[in-house]
Amino acid sequence: MGRYLLCLLAALVGSGALAESDDNGLERGRYLFQAANCLSCHTDFENDGQPLAGGRELQTPFGSFYTPNITPDRDTGIGNWSDDDFIRALTEGIAPDGRRYYPSFPWPAYRGMTRDDLLALKRYLFSRPAVRQNNRPHRLKWFVSRKTLGLWKWLNPPPERYPGDTGSRGAYLVNVLGHCQECHTPRDIFGILQLDAAFKGNPELDAPDISASGIGDWSDEELSDLFTDGMLPDGDYVSGHMAEVVDYASSKWTAEDRRAVIEYLRSIK
Ligand code: HEC
Ligand code: HEC
Numbered sequence: 067m068g069r070y071l072l073c074l075l076a077a078l079v080g081s082g083a084l085a086e087s088d089d090n091g092l093e094r095g096r097y098l099f100q101a102a103n104c105l106s107c108h109t110d111f112e113n114d115g116q117p118l119a120g121g122r123e124l125q126t127p128f129g130s131f132y133t134p135n136i137t138p139d140r141d142t143g144i145g146n147w148s149d150d151d152f153i154r155a156l157t158e159g160i161a162p163d164g165r166r167y168y169p170s171f172p173w174p175a176y177r178g179m180t181r182d183d184l185l186a187l188k189r190y191l192f193s194r195p196a197v198r199q200n201n202r203p204h205r206l207k208w209f210v211s212r213k214t215l216g217l218w219k220w221l222n223p224p225p226e227r228y229p230g231d232t233g234s235r236g237a238y239l240v241n242v243l244g245h246c247q248e249c250h251t252p253r254d255i256f257g258i259l260q261l262d263a264a265f266k267g268n269p270e271l272d273a274p275d276i277s278a279s280g281i282g283d284w285s286d287e288e289l290s291d292l293f294t295d296g297m298l299p300d301g302d303y304v305s306g307h308m309a310e311v312v313d314y315a316s317s318k319w320t321a322e323d324r325r326a327v328i329e330y331l332r333s334i335k
Pocket of ligand 1: 102104105107108124131132133134135155166167170172187
């Protein structure tokens, strides 16, 4: 009994010490993870998949992509990746073995993340439970292949800065972490973002214009309600893709970040 108590005490003291020391940036990593919404694409919620173990089907005009396992499992996930492997994947779209990633992974947006933020994000991801689950191959149209991705990348160089980008906190949340343009900017038939119409809406996804002209009639409070719980000014709720953005990302923003996003959207002509 005495020994048991002693062990318990040691455990308590141990955990106290851990809580007091810096959490190694985990909280910051978690915030970035949410703002960038890594969870929803990499989890097959529909089929009760394990968080981040992948397997979610993403339907696109180019075929179906199945997201990979990004848990720290060493065999089937990314547990063996170094910091530089992770940074290269998210900022250059290149795998540790040299394969190029399809832009269905929004790395062209994440490319703008700072190195410190990428490392905090990786630390958080690696603190999540490892899940053993093999990746499922994509089912793509015949004309889509990794071999042409170099060409795609050449045609579609991710911009250093998006047009009208002020480098502000709002711009970082919208263009980089929130990858809002992936849905709200129209694309041409090659899937290339039409940046001269940035934020003017993508009819194929039913994503509306969210530039200053699109949200001109909305009050700050209405926008804030939308980002907090998905409510539209008419009392209805957003659905589909945007409902996921609200659930996993924008509802987690601090009030300050919410204000920064609204201010930035209003600045886009
Ligand atoms: C819109 C959906 C989507 C979002 C959001 C998304 N991913 Fe992915 N991710 C993908 C797809 C699809 C692939 C596979 C691309 C391919 O096969 O070329 C992928 C691939 C990856 C890979 C490569 C894994 C491997 O085994 O090679 C990593 C790492 C990754 N994502 C991490 C992240 C992180 C971290 C976030 C959040 C910052 C994130 N993803 C957000 C769709 C997404
Ligand atoms: C995966 C695609 C996707 C992403 C990413 C996305 N949205 Fe949306 N968004 C939509 C769709 C689709 C709608 C329409 C939803 C509806 O009406 O039910 C929408 C609706 C909206 C609306 C309401 C506009 C209106 O006139 O009704 C706003 C504002 C908005 N999004 C802002 C954002 C911001 C800011 C981001 C980035 C943090 C973002 N969205 C990211 C797809 C997306």
